[in-house]
């Protein structure tokens with residue numbers, strides 16, 4: 622890194638538990654000049670507030686500027702999912718490009734905070750890379766890994782993610798119907814706004830479900846999928862009503878594995 626070049630750090634800040642942040646992340650936060658905080662609208666006001674709390678705790682030692690990024694919304698009604706996501710990423714790249722150019726000075730360090738780990742179902746890295754690929758702004762970038770919601774789920778349920786010597790399949794609710802439980806006895810599902818687990822009819826599945834992991838609102842349910850599916854649907858709907866948003870994740874495991 623040249624002394625006058627700009628650096629963007631993608632900092633994983635854990636899935637929600639205030640102590641699940643690494644020393645590397647804490648040290649990186651202490652060296653930030655410009656913090657870019659994303660605001661994705663009303664229902665994530667709590668998440669923005671939680672990010673600000675992390676910063677307040679670890680960024681006192683050095684004066685820094687904060688830039689709130691109004692993240693463009695995705696067109697959720699669009700029929701072409703991949704096309705809509707691509708258009709949304711372009712619109713976001715425009716915004717990030719402009720703000721980095723405008724607010725990050727030569728030799729300065731900027732940061733984007735990412736829930737969990739930046740390498741798992743998070744678009745910030747691709748976004749920074751597409752901003753760089755456009756060639757209008759230049760900066761170096763670095764990634765600070767974090768504790769993912771996948772690890773937080775396993776820890777809270779006191780389970781291993783996989784059966785002995787077996788593989789794990791990590792996927793989204795949208796793709797759960799493609800999962801092959803005979804090939805992978807354990808399947809972890811993130812980003813499931815539509816409760817895809819409720820459509821599974823295999824009688825041999827166990828589910829370990831967790832919502833708002835690491836926070837004071839945390840919910841945990843585990844059991845045979847056929848027994849607890851309704852209970853999870855009800856707990857999820859109730860929590861969503863109360864808080865206005867939900868973050869949940871689960872692991873499905875075929876019983877009778879080795």
Ligand SMILES: C[S@@+](CC[C@H](N)C(=O)[O-])C[C@H]1O[C@@H](n2cnc3c(N)ncnc32)[C@H](O)[C@@H]1O
Nearest residue numbers: 636637737738741769770811812833834868869
């Ligand atoms: C955009 S992905 C980000 C994943 C994140 N990078 C990670 O490593 O955990 C968002 C999804 O992560 C899961 N998630 C993140 N934090 C969570 C938490 N505290 N409790 C439960 N699920 C969480 C949910 O499945 C949510 O839909």
